Amino acid sequence: MSAQRDYAALVQRDLSLDLTRGKPSPRQLDLSDAMLGLPTSHLTAAGVDARNYGDLQGLPELRALFAPLIQVPAGQIVVGGNSSLTLMHDTVVHALLSTLPGGERRWVEEPQLTFLCPVPGYDRHFTICERLGITMVAVPMTADGPDMDVVERLVATDPTVKGIWCVPKYSNPSGIVYSDETVRRLAAMPTAAPDFRVFWDNAYAVHHLTDTPAELADLLALCAEHGNPDRAFVYASTSKVTFAGSGVSFFGSSPANVQWFLANTSKQSIGPDKINQLRHVEFLRDAEGVAAHMRKHAELIGPKFELVDKVLTERLGDLATWTSPKGGYFISLEVPHAREVVARAKAAGIALTPAGATHPYGDDPADRTIRIAPTYPDLDELEQAIEGLAVCVRLVAEELGA
Numbered sequence: 585m586s587a588q589r590d591y592a593a594l595v596q597r598d599l600s601l602d603l604t605r606g607k608p609s610p611r612q613l614d615l616s617d618a619m620l621g622l623p624t625s626h627l628t629a630a631g632v633d634a635r636n637y638g639d640l641q642g643l644p645e646l647r648a649l650f651a652p653l654i655q656v657p658a659g660q661i662v663v664g665g666n667s668s669l670t671l672m673h674d675t676v677v678h679a680l681l682s683t684l685p686g687g688e689r690r691w692v693e694e695p696q697l698t699f700l701c702p703v704p705g706y707d708r709h710f711t712i713c714e715r716l717g718i719t720m721v722a723v724p725m726t727a728d729g730p731d732m733d734v735v736e737r738l739v740a741t742d743p744t745v746k747g748i749w750c751v752p753k754y755s756n757p758s759g760i761v762y763s764d765e766t767v768r769r770l771a772a773m774p775t776a777a778p779d780f781r782v783f784w785d786n787a788y789a790v791h792h793l794t795d796t797p798a799e800l801a802d803l804l805a806l807c808a809e810h811g812n813p814d815r816a817f818v819y820a821s822t823s824k825v826t827f828a829g830s831g832v833s834f835f836g837s838s839p840a841n842v843q844w845f846l847a848n849t850s851k852q853s854i855g856p857d858k859i860n861q862l863r864h865v866e867f868l869r870d871a872e873g874v875a876a877h878m879r880k881h882a883e884l885i886g887p888k889f890e891l892v893d894k895v896l897t898e899r900l901g902d903l904a905t906w907t908s909p910k911g912g913y914f915i916s917l918e919v920p921h922a923r924e925v926v927a928r929a930k931a932a933g934i935a936l937t938p939a940g941a942t943h944p945y946g947d948d949p950a951d952r953t954i955r956i957a958p959t960y961p962d963l964d965e966l967e968q969a970i971e972g973l974a975v976c977v978r979l980v981a982e983e984l985g986a
Contacts, residue, residue, distance in 0.1 A: 587978040591928065594972050599933030601969040606756070606913035606957040608828050608881075615880050616826040616867065623862035634858035640846055643861045646832065652871055654789055654820045655802045656836030662845060663861055668821035668833040672783060673712050675817055675835070678848040679746075679781075680716065685814045685840040687779030691746060699783075700738060700748040702730035704916055704942030704953045706756045706785065709749040713944070719744075720944035725755070729762035732769045743776040747783055753800045754788040757916040757942055757955040759909020761798040771806035771815065782807075784818045788912040790878050791824060793886050798910055804836065813838045822864060824913065825877065832864055888958040889915065892970050899974035903981050906956075915956040916942070917973075921980045922951050928976040934969050 626635050629645045641647070642663025651658040664671045680692040691697055697718045701710060702725050713720050721738065724731045729752065739745050750770070752762040770782055784803055792798070807815040814837070822831035835845060868874050889908075892915055896906050904919040919925055922939035929936050937955045940946040956973075958966055 587975065587982045590975045591932065591979045594932045594975050597933070599968065599972065601933060601961065601965055601972070602935045603957050603961070603966075603969055603973075604935050604937050605960070606824075607960045608824055609884065609960050609962070611884055612824075612881055612959070613827060615877065615884075619826060619863050619867045622866045623859060624866065626859065626862070628858070628862065634862050637854045639858060640850060640853065640855055641842075642832075642856055643858055643865065645865050646861045647834075649865060649868060649870060649874075650820070650834055653874060654786055654818060654834055654836060655800070656804055656818050656834075660804075660836055660839060660842050662835040662842060662849070663856060664833040664835060665857065666821070666823065666827075666829060666831045666833065668785065668787065668819040668823070668835075669708055669712075671819055671833050671835045672709070672785065672817075674849070674852075675783075675845065676712055676716055676718070676747075678845065679779075682844065682848055684779040684781070685838075685844055691779075694744065694746075696744045697746050698742065698744045700730070700735060700745060701944045702748070702750065702755075703944070703948075704757055704955070705749060706751055707937070707941040707946075709783070709785070710944050710946075718746075721745075722944055723748075725758060725760060727760065729755075729760060729766035732766055732773075736769065736773045739773060739775040739777070739780060741776060745775070746777050746779065747781045749783050749785065751785045751787060752803070753786055753798060754791060754909055754912025756787065756912065757907075757914035757953075759907045759912050759914065759916070761800060761910075764801040767801035767803050768806055768810075771803055771812060772810040780815065782816050784816055786818060786820045787824075789820050790874055791881070791913065792878065792911045793882050793889060794910050796910075804838070808838070814841050817841065824881075825874070826864060826867065830860065832861055885913075885959050888961075888963065888966055891963060891967055892956060892958050895967065895970040895974060899971065900977055904977055913957065913959055915958060917954040917956055918952045919954060919977050919980075920952065921984050922948065922954050924980045924984065925973070925976050926954060928979060929973055932972055932976065934972045934976075936973070 647658040647661040818836035821833035906917045926939045940948040
């Protein structure tokens with residue numbers, strides 16, 4: 585009965601806490617405030633006036649800066665606006681309306697389209713598919729990434745399977761890093777669809793929480809090595825590096841795919857925001873500049889991840905399991921009756937991402953996964969929220985059984 589007393593006391597506190605989205609905190613955004621005075625010149629390294637139209641692919645100096653960080657040659661990168669999600673959405677729309685390299689027809693002409701969705705996964709990937717009428721098939725995640733036995737079987741036998749969503753490094757929300765063998769199998773596997781694509785959302789490529797950054801195999805190079813050069817679509821952004829609402833994003837792929845992408849993009853844009861691109865080049869400077877900047881981020885958010893682990897360990901014990909990621913932005917909490925836990929937390933003033941959001945169609949058949957986003961609140965608010973969440977887990981376990 586102690587959980588009921590604790591929950592009644594929690595409700596009486598009239599909290600208003602939000603752990604729903606993985607947003608940088610104001611202190612993290614402060615780290616980039618020097619950008620507000622940049623760039624110091626409107627001229628690019630080649631002497632081009634960045635204030636004018638043109639250069640649809642993005643500044644060469646910015647592409648060169650991020651090429652080693654996202655494992656794509658500079659000449660095969662396209663720089664976009666502040667949202668890599670926009671690039672992913674537009675890529676799918678382009679594939680619907682324009683035949684991909686290696687494809688037989690436009691995706692809109694296919695009788696059915698299917699994407700594989702490793703779960704737990706990123707809800708925004710799933711909403712793209714839902715909006716565009718693409719059938720989603722859940723694939724279980726392992727400690728090494730998606731279950732490749734399942735993936736290989738599905739792509740080899742079903743020509744409607746056109747893509748797979750992947751967050752390969754510090755996965756959202758589990759924090760898993762794909763093993764070298766998983767990346768190799770994704771690059772090499774036979775597919776029934778000639779225009780099958782791996783949507784490689786490398787959102788957390790530089791978002792380390794330790795001094796020993798995780799290494800990720802080079803998917804694009806492996807695809808070329810195994811005779812599938814056009815298979816990988818690589819995405820990244822600075823949304824959680826500089827300013828979340830004013831960053832830059834990246835699309836990388838084979839030369840044929842880049843040409844296809846730019847041909848389609850030219851119908852909707854005459855050129856990107858090159859002033860913002862110059863601003864990022866001046867501020868970040870080079871790969872070591874990015875690494876130094878990201879160490880400052882880790883100093884701010886690392887203690888938050890440690891706090892969540894500490895509170896869950898002290899309060900829940902064997903009632904739940906959770907991840908302890910070495911990078912990224914999320915923690916995956918596995919509990920019985922996740923929907924009820926989230927509902928009780930909401931009633932107590934603690935907002936969480938809806939249970940089921942980590943699965944296609946918002947349906948987690950096991951009703952177990954809750955995504956925790958610890959980065960935005962300060963430590964005191966975060967501790968209150970996780971303590972309260974733990975009370976809700978204990979209450980639901982007491983009432984409904986573990």
